[in-house]
Amino acid sequence: MVQKTSADKYNVIFQTKAIDDKIYIKEQKGFYQSIRRYLSVGLMLLFIVTPFIKYQGNKRFYSMLKHRPKSSLLLFLPARFTDFYLPLYYGGLCLVLCRQ
Amino acid sequence: MAAFALFYVASKYGRIWCGFACPQMVWTLLFLWIENRIEGNRQQRIKLDKSKLSIEKLAEKLIKHSIWLTVSLITGLIFMSYFVAAEQIYIDFITLNTTSLITGWVLFFTLCTYVNASWIRDKMCQHMCPYARFQSVMFSDATSTVTYDNQRGESRGPRKLNQVKPQGLGDCVDCNLCVQVCPVGIDIRDGLQYDCINCGLCIDACDETMSKFSYGKELIRFASETEQHNDAKAKYGYIALLLICVGFMASWLHNRSEFEVSVLKDRNALYRVNELGEIENSYQLKILNKSDTKGHFKLSYQGLEGFRIESEKNLIVEPQQISNYTVTLFCRMKAKYINL
Numbered sequence: 296m297v298q299k300t301s302a303d304k305y306n307v308i309f310q311t312k313a314i315d316d317k318i319y320i321k322e323q324k325g326f327y328q329s330i331r332r333y334l335s336v337g338l339m340l341l342f343i344v345t346p347f348i349k350y351q352g353n354k355r356f357y358s359m360l361k362h363r364p365k366s367s368l369l370l371f372l373p374a375r376f377t378d379f380y381l382p383l384y385y386g387g388l389c390l391v392l393c394r395q
Numbered sequence: 396m397a398a399f400a401l402f403y404v405a406s407k408y409g410r411i412w413c414g415f416a417c418p419q420m421v422w423t424l425l426f427l428w429i430e431n432r433i434e435g436n437r438q439q440r441i442k443l444d445k446s447k448l449s450i451e452k453l454a455e456k457l458i459k460h461s462i463w464l465t466v467s468l469i470t471g472l473i474f475m476s477y478f479v480a481a482e483q484i485y486i487d488f489i490t491l492n493t494t495s496l497i498t499g500w501v502l503f504f505t506l507c508t509y510v511n512a513s514w515i516r517d518k519m520c521q522h523m524c525p526y527a528r529f530q531s532v533m534f535s536d537a538t539s540t541v542t543y544d545n546q547r548g549e550s551r552g553p554r555k556l557n558q559v560k561p562q563g564l565g566d567c568v569d570c571n572l573c574v575q576v577c578p579v580g581i582d583i584r585d586g587l588q589y590d591c592i593n594c595g596l597c598i599d600a601c602d603e604t605m606s607k608f609s610y611g612k613e614l615i616r617f618a619s620e621t622e623q624h625n626d627a628k629a630k631y632g633y634i635a636l637l638l639i640c641v642g643f644m645a646s647w648l649h650n651r652s653e654f655e656v657s658v659l660k661d662r663n664a665l666y667r668v669n670e671l672g673e674i675e676n677s678y679q680l681k682i683l684n685k686s687d688t689k690g691h692f693k694l695s696y697q698g699l700e701g702f703r704i705e706s707e708k709n710l711i712v713e714p715q716q717i718s719n720y721t722v723t724l725f726c727r728m729k730a731k732y733i734n735l
Contacts, residue, residue, distance in 0.1 A: 296662070317444075318517060320427060321437040321575040325599025333419040342418075343473055346481035350648060353686045 397612055400642055402524070403633035405533040408617070409540040410477045413527065414594030419519050422470070422512035423578070426463055463513050464505070469505035480715055491519040517579040521590050531589065541593050543573075543584045551584070565717060567609045567725060573615060575599035585613055593617075617695045654712070655683040658722075680720040684712035694722065701727040 411419060434440045434455055440512055446452060479497055487493045488501065511519060520527055522675040534540075544566075551567035554560065574582045581588050583597045601615040653692050661677035669675050684690040692710035696702060706722040716726065 318573075318578070318580040319441050320578055321600075322427070322431050323572075323574070323576040323596050323599050325596075325602065327595030327599050331420075331424060331594065334415055335424050338416060338418075338421055339425075346473075346476040349687070353653065373478045394526070 400636040401530075402533055403637060405530045406535065406538060406633065408532065408593065410530060410591065411537050412592045413520055413524075413592035417520075417592075418716040419511060419516075419524070420578075420592070420594070422508060423516050426468065426512040426516075426634060429462050429466070430459060433462070456684070460513075464509055466510070467505045467508035468501070470508045471501040474504045475501050487611050500532055517590075518572065520592055521579060527589070527592075536621040537619045539617045540587055540618045541583055541591055541595060541615060542587070542595060543615050544618075545584075545586075545611070547648075548584065548614050551592065566605065566608075566614050568604060568608060568611045571605050572604055576600045637677040651685075654692075655686070657681045657683075661721075669725075673727055676724045676726075678722045678724065680710075680719060682712045682720070683702075683717045684714060689713060 544735035551569040579590045603611045640691040659679040690712040
């Protein structure tokens with residue numbers, strides 16, 4: 296939990312460290328937690344079975360990556376993560392890394 | 396389609412997607428469930444992390460991370476089954492027969508799942524997710540968000556169970572459970588915050604406490620600033636766009652072709668004239684069979700006089716495979732040009 300002090304409004308930048316401390320979440324039961332759990336199970340099952348779904352005898356959610364170079368746009372995923380990781384720890388690196 | 400559904404939901408219920416259906420949340424919930432079963436409840440986990448390194452602590456951490464990694468690996472395999480044959484990838488991976496490309500991608504997604512759901516968790520929602528940032532533009536006074544009833548709850552203060560409510564105190568007993576159950580670690584009593592993912596866990600925790608004290612529920616609840624209905628134009632606009640997208644999606648699924656053909660001109664020579672006086676052009680024919688059955692293709696042309704094609708007669712492509720064929724096209728030259 297973040298302990299707030301009267302000086303916090305003057306230390307907004309440095310508060311990030313406190314926010315980034317590990318959060319120990321208490322397990323909670325209740326109406327909304329039940330919805331989350333059942334929905335999560337449903338979504339996971341959907342995630343698993345979707346590649347097997349067939350329509351008119353053939354799979355419909357299948358990208359055939361190795362035969363379709365365009366699907367290799369997935370390669371940009373690591374770049375996306377790098378884009379978010381670096382600013383998380385080092386702030387804006389635009390001055391050093393940006394093509395502009 | 397997903398984008399318009401998100402826009403509509405965000406305008407009506409705020410970040411409900413983040414709290415209930417986002418893959419980041421779904422996997423974090425699963426990983427937390429595993430953590431709770433192995434390391435115990437919140438207090439036990441804090442105690443374990445603060446304790447010195449021991450064989451018991453090491454064993455618990457090792458078991459937890461092994462299970463997390465196994466779940467991540469399964470997730471990586473499932474994700475890759477969207478891009479390579481689903482039935483085959485599991486068998487190939489277990490028998491170590493996958494190509495290095497596929498293995499690399501599976502391990503990459505394994506690592507992503509493990510890091511996201513076990514280490515990053517809420518920081519993804521707070522610092523990295525672009526959706527969390529731009530959805531605020533879809534909020535209005537009528538958007539339902541998790542809200543603390545300030546007038547009813549304040550002034551907050553502790554009290555004993557079954558004690559008559561002390562004068563000057565509101566319904567909030569300051570038990571802090573709403574903060575302890577929050578996946579992003581915020582205090583909803585401070586008001587609407589960009590970190591809040593609308594998961595409703597603080598509502599569950601508060602309702603439980605209110606019941607114990609025999610107070611009315613919904614001190615924390617889903618409510619909008621004005622408690623009014625959304626702007627009808629925006630509401631029906633989003634629904635209309637969503638329906639259009641659903642129509643396009645259904646049409647695409649229904650009409651998706653079973654194969655793709657691409658024709659590439661042979662780059663060695665523009666053309667050549669053979670001994671029969673014919674102009675000869677070579678092409679590379681690529682046929683991608685997207686169906687689950689063997690594809691038999693026949694090459695023909697129409698509407699052209701003086702042309703002939705030379706290629707393999709039976710063009711056969713295995714299911715979900717691509718085949719290359721060389722096709723040569725011949726054109727008879729007109730007599731007056733032959734001796735030039």
